[in-house]
Amino acid sequence: MTVLALGLNHGSAPLDLRGRFAIPTEALGRSIQGLRDHLSQARAEVAILSTCNRTEVYVGLPASGCPRHALALLEPAMDWLAQRGDTPPGELRQHSYFREGVEAARHAFRVAAGLDSMVLGEPQILGQMKVAVREAGTAGTLGTTLHQMFQRSFSVAKEVRSRTEIGSHAVSLAASAVRLAQQLFDDLPQRRVLFIGAGEMIELVATHFAAQKPLQMTVANRSAERGQALAHRLGADQLPLAALGDALGSFDIVISCTASSLPLIGLGAVERAIKQRKRRPMLMLDLAVPRDIEPEVARLDDVYLYTVDDLARQVQVNGERRQAAVAQAEAIVSAGVDSFSQWLEQRAAVPVIQALQRQIEDWRQAELLKARRSLARGQDVDTVMESLSAALTRKMLHGPLSELHASAGEAHRASVNSVQRLFLRTGS
Structure with a gap:
């Protein structure tokens, strides 16, 4: 799956404009359902974060959705948000931001850690994000991907506060x-x-x-x-x-x-x-x-x-020590993003893994049926076992060998490397 993030905050929009989009906690559930209905995506995961300084929409999409499919939801999400804030879409676009994939996760991690806050390092935002996740869970729109992303954002925030001095130098x-x-x-x-x-x-x-x-x-x-x-x-x-x-x-x-x-x-x-x-x-x-x-x-x-x-703007901070803490915090966020990106890639490979397992099982069952029939006709057990193993070997090697024979140039070298990595053990 991939993740989309769309929103506006204290850095992108003036106070009065932000005020149009503020959603009270008691209205979050209805807003979440309204957004998912507007997106017309039954499988879409949806969460909304709304505080005094930001309103953000997070959407999770199936892994099968190509980037064009993912970006296709940007306009309807923007339209819904504009309607919610009774604001022309063009005006909203001027004061909003959009992130996709791992960059959406990076944004969420930075928000949770207080790195994107009006007052750097303020701790209240983490509790507000937890409220957003709880409301999405209650509304039934928090799927595996958004749940994983937000839980990882909470872990990143905890690590930032325990390993850096962001919290000790934050002026609330x-x-x-x-x-x-x-x-x-x-x-x-x-x-x-x-x-x-x-x-x-x-x-x-x-x-x-x-x-x-x-x-x-x-x-x-x-x-x-x-x-x-x-x-x-x-x-x-x-x-x-x-x-x-x-x-x-x-x-x-x-x-x-x-x-x-x-x-x-x-x-x-x-x-x-x-x-x-x-x-x-x-x-x-x-x-x-x-x-x-x-x-x-x-x-x-x-x-x-x-x-x-x-x-x-009245907040005064210790610049040098704060910036050193920020650098440490950003490194922690980047490590969290890398881990989440790896998880997304692994999750995207799940359908392929499942299809491969089904294919191998089909081959196994077919050859096992042939072997049982041969044994029932009285054929020698060793002969039947040899035939079964040879047939399975041919089927499993057919794809890799065909690719090696058919490819040329850089594609051939890549195929050779893949076969060596997957099938051939070097060294002892």
């Missing part, structure tokens, strides 16, 4: 959020912080802020039960999402990351909050894709609005 978005808040407010323990959402990113950021012991932390979430659970873990207050507009002005720092398809905080609500705060500055971090906070808010005085893209 969460840590960057705290650092940004400290730059704006030098008295963070006297500040009130509001977290909107209760997902993995919010929990990670909230945990970093909790270590700074702010004056007050509050969680607002659509699901009251999940919001309450996070608030309990943090020792924070809970705010009904419906009360967000009235309470917004009470907070110095607002951090939002939800799966909402529309902004939760509009320009008018922030204008009222600033007026209520008597122009005291407010830091707003919108880590959601699509946006949770209307972009027009950034134009307001006394409001400092940062998106996930802005926050990533």
